[in-house]
Amino acid sequence: MEDPSTNPAKVQKLRERAARPSHSMLRYLAENKIGRVQTQEDRKKLWYEHRYVRYAPSFIGQLKPKMRLWTAALEESQLPLARLPEIAVCGRSNSGKSTLLNYLCGQESANVRRFPGSTTELVFWKVGRPAQLCLVDLPGYGYAEASEEKRLQWTEFMLWYIRARKNLKRLLLLIDACQGVKPADREMIAYLERHSVPWQIIVTKCDKVPSKEIARRLTILKEDLGQYRRMAGDPVPVSALKRRGMDLLRDGLNQMKVAKEMVKEGIRLKVYDLLEQRRIRNRERRRRKSEKKAAAAASAAEAAEATRAEADVPNEDTEETEDALETDLHHLLGNWASSAPPREDLQQSPSISKAFFSLDDRDSRRVDSFMSSLFPDLEQLRAVDASPAQVSARDGGGDLDMGSRGAGNLQAGQPQPDQEMSTFGDESTFSDDEGEEDLGDIKPEVRRFDFHHNSGETPRRSGKSQGPSGPSWFPGLGPSSSRDQGKPGQEGSAVGLRRDQSRPRGDKVYSEDDFASPQDYAAGFRRWAPAAPTGGAPGKLMAEIRQRYEREWSMELEDVSQSGRGAPDAAEPQRPARARASEEPRPRMPFVTQEGLKPIPKGHGKHKVFGKPPARILKTKRPLDVTKALKLKSRYRTTRKRNTGTGLDWEDAKEQWLTWYSKHKRDWRLVSEADSPKKEDVDAAYETLQERRRQRVANLHRARHKGGRARDANAPRDESALPEWAGRDE
Numbered sequence: 001m002e003d004p005s006t007n008p009a010k011v012q013k014l015r016e017r018a019a020r021p022s023h024s025m026l027r028y029l030a031e032n033k034i035g036r037v038q039t040q041e042d043r044k045k046l047w048y049e050h051r052y053v054r055y056a057p058s059f060i061g062q063l064k065p066k067m068r069l070w071t072a073a074l075e076e077s078q079l080p081l082a083r084l085p086e087i088a089v090c091g092r093s094n095s096g097k098s099t100l101l102n103y104l105c106g107q108e109s110a111n112v113r114r115f116p117g118s119t120t121e122l123v124f125w126k127v128g129r130p131a132q133l134c135l136v137d138l139p140g141y142g143y144a145e146a147s148e149e150k151r152l153q154w155t156e157f158m159l160w161y162i163r164a165r166k167n168l169k170r171l172l173l174l175i176d177a178c179q180g181v182k183p184a185d186r187e188m189i190a191y192l193e194r195h196s197v198p199w200q201i202i203v204t205k206c207d208k209v210p211s212k213e214i215a216r217r218l219t220i221l222k223e224d225l226g227q228y229r230r231m232a233g234d235p236v237p238v239s240a241l242k243r244r245g246m247d248l249l250r251d252g253l254n255q256m257k258v259a260k261e262m263v264k265e266g267i268r269l270k271v272y273d274l275l276e277q278r279r280i281r282n283r284e285r286r287r288r289k290s291e292k293k294a295a296a297a298a299s300a301a302e303a304a305e306a307t308r309a310e311a312d313v314p315n316e317d318t319e320e321t322e323d324a325l326e327t328d329l330h331h332l333l334g335n336w337a338s339s340a341p342p343r344e345d346l347q348q349s350p351s352i353s354k355a356f357f358s359l360d361d362r363d364s365r366r367v368d369s370f371m372s373s374l375f376p377d378l379e380q381l382r383a384v385d386a387s388p389a390q391v392s393a394r395d396g397g398g399d400l401d402m403g404s405r406g407a408g409n410l411q412a413g414q415p416q417p418d419q420e421m422s423t424f425g426d427e428s429t430f431s432d433d434e435g436e437e438d439l440g441d442i443k444p445e446v447r448r449f450d451f452h453h454n455s456g457e458t459p460r461r462s463g464k465s466q467g468p469s470g471p472s473w474f475p476g477l478g479p480s481s482s483r484d485q486g487k488p489g490q491e492g493s494a495v496g497l498r499r500d501q502s503r504p505r506g507d508k509v510y511s512e513d514d515f516a517s518p519q520d521y522a523a524g525f526r527r528w529a530p531a532a533p534t535g536g537a538p539g540k541l542m543a544e545i546r547q548r549y550e551r552e553w554s555m556e557l558e559d560v561s562q563s564g565r566g567a568p569d570a571a572e573p574q575r576p577a578r579a580r581a582s583e584e585p586r587p588r589m590p591f592v593t594q595e596g597l598k599p600i601p602k603g604h605g606k607h608k609v610f611g612k613p614p615a616r617i618l619k620t621k622r623p624l625d626v627t628k629a630l631k632l633k634s635r636y637r638t639t640r641k642r643n644t645g646t647g648l649d650w651e652d653a654k655e656q657w658l659t660w661y662s663k664h665k666r667d668w669r670l671v672s673e674a675d676s677p678k679k680e681d682v683d684a685a686y687e688t689l690q691e692r693r694r695q696r697v698a699n700l701h702r703a704r705h706k707g708g709r710a711r712d713a714n715a716p717r718d719e720s721a722l723p724e725w726a727g728r729d730e
């Protein structure tokens with residue numbers, strides 16, 4: 001018997017058959033009706049639900065949250081600010097990524113098409129109002145209906161994005177339930193593991209597979225993927241199109257939305273409640289302002305003195321409004337904060353460390369001791385102001401380890417002047433509807449993310465060096481004091497201490513961000529992120545990746561090229577492909593082989609690089625042959641008509657017709673329409689023919705049983721003709 005272990009497909013089948021899904025899983029699938037509908041009753045119900053029940057799921061605490069297009073990016077410069085936690089969906093083309101995003105929010109915003117390759121850019125969707133999450137629709141990998149250049153471009157950029165983006169909180173890896181985990185998916189998992197990106201498998205299109213099958217496959221998946229460290233949760237079976245199993249997924253993602261707390265005068269509050277309040281407040285302020293302006297214009301027309309007198313009013317008024325709004329805010333928050341007694345220590349002029357890193361005395365003491373252990377000369381640092389020469393010397397440092405640079409500079413006593421920076425990432429992210437509003441009055445009080453906030457443009461990573469006014473590498477240390485004391489006119493440009501307002505204490509938890517380079521920090525990239533792929537060198541990143549992870553990726557390429565040749569000699573140096581002098585240099589779209597870089601092959605060979613299209617697409621698509629289907633062929637005949645007897649005598653013609661008739665007699669329409677001798681004649685002649693044939697067969701039969709040729713049974717027996725032994729009766 002054949003050994004089944006030699007055939008992976010067989011092994012998989014055997015495993016599936018042997019898998020024993022857990023009771024809870026079967027129960028979950030049955031309760032949520034995940035799987036192909038079996039009965040007519042269920043089918044009817046599903047149809048009804050789909051058609052008539054309005055779909056309004058609750059996600060990130062909002063009912064049918066708004067899904068607004070933020071940007072679509074294929075280059076680093078097109079990426080949006082990294083301010084919201086991002087969840088990306090990734091998977092082979094046509095695995096249902098865009099559909100899943102749509103139905104997560106109950107919207108139909110993302111572009112969905114039937115063919116692979118409908119999404120060709122990284123599409124960023126802001127979810128909620130105010131936005132609390134960013135969903136990223138990544139283009140698919142594997143086969144897609146697009147040019148190779150395009151596919152290479154988006155694949156590279158997607159891989160780079162996954163690797164470099166700091167606020168990417170989770171990557172949902174979609175797997176088509178009908179297709180299962182393909183080699184390309186395994187490659188992607190290896191890539192994610194390598195770069196420490198939390199991922200989770202979502203099995204989509206579950207409405208196409210029976211639930212028993214799904215349960216078995218999920219069990220095997222769980223077994224196989226249990227070894228991975230970065231897997232953020234068990235595989236989730238869903239059917240986005242039929243809206244099944246989505247709640248489990250939503251619950252998982254809900255935890256990732258912006259839900260920061262801040263401590264305001266000793267009271268913990270949700271930032272988003274405050275943002276809502278601020279939205280209301282700002283709107284109110286704008287309305288009052290415009291009213292005031294209108295009133296001022298009216299009075300200006302009456303008297304010039306009155307106008308001049310009003311010129312000073314806005315400042316006072318604004319402050320009044322501020323106060324009024326502050327109380328308004330407290331009122332809206334249930335008057336908690338106003339009832340809290342004012343703390344003595346808050347009124348004092350804040351020391352550098354205390355102002356930023358303490359919530360209560362215990363925390364501040366702990367942080368202080370941590371600080372002094374890290375930076376023994378912290379006290380001296382505070383006295384030193386940043387001079388432009390020192391700063392520029394620091395900026396010439398190239399791309400060293402940012403962590404050690406940050407710490408080193410602090411020790412060298414070069415605190416940076418403060419600069420506006422965007423906030424992002426786990427520690428610092430929050431955004432609201434308008435997005436660009438100044439968050440100055442709220443930010444300083446936010447626990448754990450009291451970084452400097454940008455009210456203007458964020459310095460991009462690819463941009464110029466920050467120069468003398470570069471942002472602090474260690475937010476909150478030094479610069480705030482120098483700024484507050486040295487630049488009284490710059491109030492409110494960045495989040496720091498406001499002169500008129502003392503900072504409530506907030507404790508500080510350090511993160512890697514604190515030691516990241518300002519550029520990376522501002523642009524929201526991970527440490528060690530490589531430069532983004534550019535149009536100038538297509539395929540470079542991809543080639544690097546392939547070279548690096550070749551062993552981990554179960555590469556079809558390797559299998560194909562190595563079978564029959566054996567493993568390559570490791571000692572042999574790699575020969576670069578030689579350019580022929582006579583030929584013009586071709587634009588190279590390289591991919592990595594055992595022999596080095598090669599241009600992407602044409603024809604079937606390119607499947608090795610890009611994956612194979614599904615069989616459905618490889619099949620030639622022919623229009624349905626209507627004439628055949630409706631049996632109208634004879635009426636709309638386009639082929640040559642058979643010779644029906646021109647130039648033949650009747651006998652020959654009849655003979656031909658009879659052959660034709662015996663072939664086509666089942667198709668009564670053909671026969672009746674045929675331009676032939678009369679049907680009765682043909683039938684009669686055919687019957688005769690058949691009779692003759694029957695005779696012939698009968699004769700043969702008889703002859704066989706009489707041990708010789710057919711004979712007339714009544715003919716007189718010729719004894720002499722018989723052999724000697726045959727006729728001797730006696």
Ligand SMILES: Nc1nc2c(ncn2[C@@H]2O[C@H](COP(=O)(O)OP(=O)(O)OP(=O)(O)O)[C@@H](O)[C@H]2O)c(=O)[nH]1
Pocket residue numbers: 092093094095096097098099100111112113114115116117118119120138139140141144204205206207208238239240241242
């Ligand atoms: N039966 C079924 N079909 C689905 C489901 N989800 C998506 N589809 C179909 O799959 C096809 C592709 O869906 P898309 O959402 O465009 O797939 P995609 O992964 O975004 O594809 P690309 O953008 O090309 O990578 C569409 O025809 C969908 O209707 C599902 O849960 N069940």
Ligand SMILES: [Mg+2]
Pocket residue numbers: 097098099111112118119137
């Ligand atoms: Mg898509």
